[in-house]
Amino acid sequence: MLIQIDDLSTSDIRSLLAFHVADLQQKSPSESCYVLDITSLQKPEVTVYAARDNDQLLGCAALKELSPTTGEIKSMRTAPEHLRKGVARTLLQHLIIQARERKYEKLYLETGVDEAFSQARTLYLKSGFEYCGPYGGYVARGPNCFMKFEL
Template identity: 45%
Template sequence: MKIRIDDLRGPEIHALLEEHLRHMHELSPPESVHALDLDKLRQPEITFWTIWEGEQLLGCGALKQLSPTEGEIKSMRTPTALRGKGAARAILNHILEQARARGLTRLSLETGSQPEFEPARRLYASAGFKFCGPFADYAEDPYSAFMTRQL
């Protein structure tokens, strides 16, 4: 598996992010969907990575710089058909390494609270994330689970 910074221009990543947004809207009301579209992922405070096995896209994830010491994980996704290959853990570990290298001391995330998000919550918990309240611009939401960890 190879992880690289992605410019969000390839058809593979477009398809994966469309799947991601579609799935989020199937599970949550519009006001509770915090997934970013292509334009919002191209902001200067966001670094976006993809993970590949040869020519096959296995997943993606992003790091949003919230402040000089805090960051947020965004857009973690593996294609439904390719889950279970370790790509999510690999991209999460990469984001953690990059956050530490940037001098961040806290990394947080928002994910769904519904049963469909249980595998994601287990992955984050296994990497040391603990449940917390809303952070940054988020508000309490019954469809959201917030997690954070010190680096």
């Protein structure tokens, strides 16, 4: 598996991210759905990484800079045909390494609280994330789960 910065120009990653947005909008109430669309993922403060095996897209994840000392994980998604193969765990570890290289002190994320998000929460907890309150302008106004990782 090779993980590299992606410019979001290929159809496979654009399709995966469109699926990601549609899936989260279906699972989350609009007032608590903070998924980023392609345009938002192309902003300078966001770096998107793609995991590939040869030319096959396995998954993606983004690291958003909130401040010079804090980052946020966004758009973690494994391609459906590659679930349960360690793609998400590998992408998460890559983001943690990138955050350390950027000298971040904390890494945050927001996810859902219902059963559809339970495997993601388990992955984050096993990786050292802890529950926390809203951060970076988020407001707890729905079924959201906020987590942080002390670097």
